[in-house]
Amino acid sequence: MFVQELAVAPIAFLLCICAGQTTLSKVLEPQSVDDFFYFDQATQGLKALPAEHWKAGAEQRGLGRNLVTKGILIVSGTGSPFRIGNNDKTEFIFKTEDPERAELFQFTVKKKQRQFEEVRLQGKSKEMLTGIPVNITKFGESSYKLIPQAPLGPGQYALMFTTGRKIFTFGVGP
Numbered sequence: 437m438f439v440q441e442l443a444v445a446p447i448a449f450l451l452c453i454c455a456g457q458t459t460l461s462k463v464l465e466p467q468s469v470d471d472f473f474y475f476d477q478a479t480q481g482l483k484a485l486p487a488e489h490w491k492a493g494a495e496q497r498g499l500g501r502n503l504v505t506k507g508i509l510i511v512s513g514t515g516s517p518f519r520i521g522n523n524d525k526t527e528f529i530f531k532t533e534d535p536e537r538a539e540l541f542q543f544t545v546k547k548k549q550r551q552f553e554e555v556r557l558q559g560k561s562k563e564m565l566t567g568i569p570v571n572i573t574k575f576g577e578s579s580y581k582l583i584p585q586a587p588l589g590p591g592q593y594a595l596m597f598t599t600g601r602k603i604f605t606f607g608v609g610p
Contacts, residue, residue, distance in 0.1 A: 465576040466531045472538075472595045472604040474520065475527040475581070482529055485595065485604035486518055493551065507555035509603065514545050515592055516605035526608070528582045528595060535580040537599055539567040543592040550592050550605070568593075 464482055466473050473482035488511050495506045520526060530538060543550035556563045568584055575581040582595070590609035596602065 465579040466529060469531050469533075470597055470600055470602065471530065472582075473529045474518070474606065475529050477525055477527075483518075485528070485606055486516060487602045488513075488516070488605050490603045501559055503558070505557040506553045507557070508551045508553050509594075510549050510551045511543070511594070511603060511605060512549050514548055514550065516607045518606040520588075520606055520608050522590060522609055526584055526588055529575055529579050530582065530595075531579045532597065535572050537597040538570070538572060538580070538582055539596055539598060540570050540582065540584060541567040541594045541596070542588075543594060543605075545592060550594075552594065 464480070466482060471487070472485045474485055475481075476483055490509050490511045493508045493510045495508060497504050497506075532538065541552040541554075543552050552567075553565055556565060568588075569586070571583050571585055573581050573583075588608045592607050593605065595604045595606075
């Protein structure tokens, strides 16, 4: 009887370890839809990016047929409260029904505000501008991962969905 108990104990211990590994290997995914999260490589966790208020604006240049109107999105302040180091790998996780709507833009900082051009109108032509090239892949069971195709330089950035109302911001650099 004592021999049987000795044999059962290591098997039970191994089963606990295997069950624990299965639980740990499950990918942590966002619960909310159409929000962006930074994937922290060090902790393998998700950190919510701040959603900041924005307003639409316009800039015009030229006259007559040469008149060009730029539709811009403006966020107040010179920088996002969320910072990523220069050398950090920039991976973002999100849950949505249409991952191709996700876009990444770099802000230009002007007069204590951040802005980027989203549309350009000239005469009867309208050009919707695309952001920084990204790769989007499946992540877990119901989420997606967005990775810029080239490393991001120092500056201020925005993630958004083309049909969304929210802008998620972050800064790269010291």
